[in-house]
Amino acid sequence: MDTVPKFDDLFISHFADLVRWRRDVRRFRREPISSELLETIINFASLSPSVGYSQPWRFVCVRNPNLRSAVRNNFLACNVAALESYEDERAAHYAKLKLAGLDEAPEHLAVFCDMETQVGHGLGRQTMPEMLEYSAVISVHTLWLVARAYGLGVGWVSILEPAEIKKILGAPSGWKLIAYLCIGYPEEEHLDPELSRNAWERYRKQEILIR
């Protein structure tokens, strides 16, 4: 429809719920996601803003068990290294956190940025070349929100070596890994962020500076 939509208070209140209830999910039911739904949320992501309309997001569904297993091994190695960087109580706390749902999530989606795309003719990224990556990051967030609206949970796994994952997946040389996502129906819905309910970190109210 091409009539200008009006977003009323009820919509805004539901949208606020969506933002507040979007969570980084690490506990998934094994129930599969239909390929139509997966395509729907990826197509939504493609409607994100991008610098110079460059649309640099690239999506790779990882289904091959050998590839998934290689990704999982990379996660495990990185997670051990991360654990070793903490000491005493903080290390014990870290060891107890569940940080990825790679085993249970029915879908793994790798999101790349095509660093060499000519789409958009370079507009808006001469002084801020990082805008290209930022555009791909934003597509992840769009996908995350719409997934949640459809009752799906998304977990962003960053305890990985991006160059290694790129190699495992055989991605083109000009692509950069932005996000490795686990997607599936969550075991549980909750309002408090995972790291807040597990007392790792708490909400910080931001002061707005005026200049």
Place this chain on the structure above:
Amino acid sequence: MDTVPKFDDLFISHFADLVRWRRDVRRFRREPISSELLETIINFASLSPSVGYSQPWRFVCVRNPNLRSAVRNNFLACNVAALESYEDERAAHYAKLKLAGLDEAPEHLAVFCDMETQVGHGLGRQTMPEMLEYSAVISVHTLWLVARAYGLGVGWVSILEPAEIKKILGAPSGWKLIAYLCIGYPEEEHLDPELSRNAWERYRKQEILIR
């Protein structure tokens, strides 16, 4: 409210409209934004996901006319340099685009990432340190969507030198500029992206790769 929200088809259809009608706005009415509304959309942005719950987003409202004028001059210089990078028809086309609404927008909001924050205890950013910046990027997108729901337009100006803007605004040394935003009520609502309606670039349907 703490009961798990259900997002029905009607909500999803309105959310699709929000995603589709969110635009990068460069033409603003001069009508001011209430400070309550500005605070509301910034508080929404603070509910975004962040690596390790690090919440690294920092918001600076730029009101001082001298600072705004310095930002504007930086944009103008960068835009001339950008124009010089194009040739022939592409240069003529670039010259005709309106790429920022710095003069008309009632609010300028600079979004920084606190690169030195200890919040989150470094979780999730050992192998992907860029996750910190990505978190701040995502807060911009949350703000953008909620602003649109409230009838506001946002324009992301990236034709700027980030280090120069940081200096102009006197931001702390550990902060990195992520986005310089113009915010206000748009002159017009439209569905087609600015660079699509001006024939700079067109929509590209993404193929989903399976591995």
